Amino acid sequence: MPVVIDSDCINCDLCVPECPNEAISMGKEHYVVDTAKCTECEGFYDEPACIPVCPVDCMTLVAD
Template sequence: MSLIITADCINCDVCEPECPNAAISPGEEIYVINPNLCTQCVGHYDQPQCQQVCPVDCIPLDENYLETEQQLITKYQLITGNT
Protein backbone atom coordinates (compact mmCIF):
# COMPACT_ATOMS: atom_id res chain seq x y z
CA MET A 1 0.00 0.00 0.00
CA SER A 2 1.31 3.40 -0.89
CA LEU A 3 1.57 6.20 1.62
CA ILE A 4 -0.11 9.57 1.24
CA ILE A 5 0.70 13.02 2.60
CA THR A 6 -2.33 14.71 4.17
CA ALA A 7 -3.32 18.36 4.29
CA ASP A 8 -1.65 18.56 7.71
CA CYS A 9 1.71 18.78 5.89
CA ILE A 10 3.70 21.89 6.86
CA ASN A 11 6.08 21.72 3.86
CA CYS A 12 9.10 21.31 6.10
CA ASP A 13 11.07 19.57 3.33
CA VAL A 14 12.38 16.71 5.48
CA CYS A 15 10.54 13.81 3.83
CA GLU A 16 11.54 14.29 0.19
CA PRO A 17 15.28 13.57 0.55
CA GLU A 18 14.58 10.54 2.76
CA CYS A 19 12.63 8.64 0.09
CA PRO A 20 14.89 6.03 -1.53
CA ASN A 21 12.56 5.70 -4.54
CA ALA A 22 12.16 9.44 -5.23
CA ALA A 23 8.40 9.00 -4.77
CA ILE A 24 7.96 12.28 -2.89
CA SER A 25 7.88 15.61 -4.69
CA PRO A 26 6.52 19.11 -4.14
CA GLY A 27 2.88 19.43 -5.13
CA GLU A 28 0.90 22.59 -5.72
CA GLU A 29 0.31 23.19 -2.01
CA ILE A 30 1.95 20.30 -0.12
CA TYR A 31 4.30 17.44 -0.87
CA VAL A 32 2.81 14.49 -2.73
CA ILE A 33 3.70 10.80 -3.02
CA ASN A 34 3.64 8.99 -6.35
CA PRO A 35 1.91 5.68 -5.53
CA ASN A 36 3.66 4.02 -8.46
CA LEU A 37 7.02 4.64 -6.80
CA CYS A 38 6.13 4.24 -3.13
CA THR A 39 7.07 0.87 -1.62
CA GLN A 40 6.83 2.00 2.02
CA CYS A 41 10.63 1.60 1.89
CA VAL A 42 10.25 -2.18 1.49
CA GLY A 43 13.55 -3.45 0.15
CA HIS A 44 15.42 -0.46 1.54
CA TYR A 45 14.48 -0.08 5.21
CA ASP A 46 12.37 -1.76 7.89
CA GLN A 47 10.08 1.27 8.22
CA PRO A 48 9.00 4.07 5.88
CA GLN A 49 11.62 6.77 6.29
CA CYS A 50 9.26 9.64 5.49
CA GLN A 51 7.04 8.61 8.41
CA GLN A 52 10.08 8.42 10.68
CA VAL A 53 11.18 12.02 9.98
CA CYS A 54 7.78 13.72 9.63
CA PRO A 55 7.36 16.16 12.54
CA VAL A 56 3.57 16.37 12.21
CA ASP A 57 2.73 12.71 11.57
CA CYS A 58 0.85 13.42 8.33
CA ILE A 59 1.87 10.39 6.23
CA PRO A 60 -0.61 7.53 6.70
CA LEU A 61 -1.32 4.55 4.46
CA ASP A 62 -3.27 5.42 1.33
CA GLU A 63 -6.36 3.22 1.39
CA ASN A 64 -6.80 3.82 -2.36
CA TYR A 65 -3.65 1.82 -3.15
CA LEU A 66 -3.89 -1.54 -1.40
CA GLU A 67 -0.83 -3.73 -1.92
CA THR A 68 0.49 -6.85 -0.24
CA GLU A 69 4.04 -7.17 1.06
CA GLN A 70 4.87 -9.30 -2.00
CA GLN A 71 3.49 -6.64 -4.36
CA LEU A 72 5.65 -4.03 -2.61
CA ILE A 73 8.71 -6.27 -2.99
CA THR A 74 7.93 -6.77 -6.68
CA LYS A 75 7.51 -3.01 -7.15
CA TYR A 76 10.84 -2.43 -5.37
CA GLN A 77 12.52 -4.92 -7.70
CA LEU A 78 11.06 -3.22 -10.79
CA ILE A 79 12.04 0.28 -9.61
CA THR A 80 15.58 -0.61 -8.58
CA GLY A 81 16.40 -3.49 -10.90
CA ASN A 82 17.32 -5.59 -7.84
CA THR A 83 16.01 -9.14 -8.06
Protein backbone atom coordinates in the same frame (compact mmCIF):
# COMPACT_ATOMS: atom_id res chain seq x y z
CA MET B 1 0.11 0.25 0.34
CA PRO B 2 1.59 3.63 -0.50
CA VAL B 3 2.17 6.49 1.89
CA VAL B 4 -0.10 9.48 1.48
CA ILE B 5 0.46 13.02 2.74
CA ASP B 6 -2.52 14.97 4.04
CA SER B 7 -3.18 18.70 4.05
CA ASP B 8 -1.53 19.20 7.45
CA CYS B 9 1.80 19.12 5.58
CA ILE B 10 3.84 22.26 6.30
CA ASN B 11 6.12 21.78 3.27
CA CYS B 12 9.20 21.40 5.43
CA ASP B 13 10.99 19.16 2.93
CA LEU B 14 12.35 16.80 5.62
CA CYS B 15 10.84 13.66 4.14
CA VAL B 16 12.19 14.15 0.63
CA PRO B 17 15.81 13.05 1.20
CA GLU B 18 14.62 10.01 3.20
CA CYS B 19 12.89 8.42 0.24
CA PRO B 20 15.03 5.85 -1.61
CA ASN B 21 12.66 5.93 -4.57
CA GLU B 22 12.41 9.70 -5.05
CA ALA B 23 8.66 9.32 -4.67
CA ILE B 24 8.06 12.56 -2.74
CA SER B 25 7.81 15.96 -4.39
CA MET B 26 6.04 19.27 -4.03
CA GLY B 27 2.46 19.15 -5.29
CA LYS B 28 0.00 21.96 -5.89
CA GLU B 29 -0.39 22.94 -2.24
CA HIS B 30 1.74 20.54 -0.24
CA TYR B 31 4.14 17.68 -0.70
CA VAL B 32 2.75 14.53 -2.29
CA VAL B 33 3.83 10.91 -2.76
CA ASP B 34 3.84 9.39 -6.22
CA THR B 35 1.97 6.20 -5.40
CA ALA B 36 3.46 4.46 -8.42
CA LYS B 37 6.95 4.95 -6.96
CA CYS B 38 6.28 4.32 -3.25
CA THR B 39 7.17 0.77 -2.24
CA GLU B 40 6.89 1.31 1.55
CA CYS B 41 10.70 1.31 1.34
CA GLU B 42 10.73 -2.42 0.65
CA GLY B 43 14.26 -3.58 -0.16
CA PHE B 44 15.76 -0.55 1.59
CA TYR B 45 14.30 -0.37 5.11
CA ASP B 46 11.99 -2.44 7.31
CA GLU B 47 9.60 0.47 7.78
CA PRO B 48 8.69 3.50 5.69
CA ALA B 49 11.61 5.91 6.17
CA CYS B 50 9.56 9.04 5.60
CA ILE B 51 6.87 8.70 8.28
CA PRO B 52 9.09 9.03 11.40
CA VAL B 53 10.80 12.21 10.20
CA CYS B 54 7.59 14.15 9.61
CA PRO B 55 7.23 16.77 12.37
CA VAL B 56 3.46 17.11 11.99
CA ASP B 57 2.56 13.44 11.55
CA CYS B 58 0.75 13.98 8.27
CA MET B 59 2.05 10.89 6.46
CA THR B 60 0.14 7.61 6.67
CA LEU B 61 0.21 4.24 5.00
CA VAL B 62 -3.05 3.58 3.20
CA ALA B 63 -4.48 0.52 1.54
CA ASP B 64 -4.32 0.69 -2.23
